[in-house]
Amino acid sequence: MQLTLERIEQRAGAQAYLYPLDLTLVPRAVTVLLGATQAGKTTLMRVMAGLDAPAAGRVLADGQDVTGVPVRARNVAMVYQQFINYPSMTVYDNIASPLKLRKEQGIETRVNELAAKLHIEPFLKRLPAELSGGQQQRVALARALAKQAPLMLLDEPLVNLDYKLREELRDELTQLFANGESTVVYATTEPTEALLLGGHTA
Structure with a gap:
């Protein structure tokens, strides 16, 4: 899937969480969102998934406008920081x-x-x-x-694990992503993790 974000903004009242943002994900590849805590990574991923509608802008999936399409009508997989089972x-x-x-x-x-x-x-x-x-x-x-799913979103999925487990799971994920089945977005605060995962960094 090629996901394109056009002039995406997100606000809560007068507070802006995302400023006008343009981003096109490389299909069937890994894109790493690297940024500090509360930099807007989770907010952006929720817009990508259809969990939240943007305050402005459009979300395109393979050229089709899906901005108002709810998450249940999209084929998206998401993994969170917490262990949600x-x-x-x-x-x-x-x-x-x-x-x-x-x-x-x-x-x-x-x-x-x-x-x-x-x-x-x-x-x-x-x-x-x-x-x-x-x-x-x-x-x-x-x-x-x-x-x-053609789009997989991982929001700091290893952040609550100890260092050894993070390293082990990161290696396993890198191998799993190498098959190129999905367009993957991986959020992290760690530059080293972003480098080791490879792919593209935003």
Whole structure:
């Protein structure tokens, strides 16, 4: 997907969170949003996803204006800083949930493939509360990847993990993104992380 932002602004009352911004994402590649905390990265990603409408400007997906299209009508996957999983579902069902919603074939194969890639195969029958923070974030990542959305947004997904886990998961994500299946936007405050993820920096 080629996502284009044209003169995007975001405000809350008189407070401007995003000034007129133009950005075109390279399709099927990684774009890193590098900036300090509260620099507007999350605000921008919420506009990209359709979670929030911009105060001004347009969002184009493959040339089509989707500015007013709600998130449920867009094929977007998003991973947050927090470990957001369905607490009453097993790890397997968490990962499978977007596939079941679309009534896809080969769900078990896809879930097992992602669980193997993210090293969470032993935990497929467990509930998220039984996992460590790093394991829970792997589940959230696997669920987002299972969706195979043309646009994947990752809002500082490793920020709440310790250094060793961050390094390990970052390497795994770099390998997963290398297949070029999705247009990926990755937000971070860390210049080193931006450099190691490669791709384009905004």
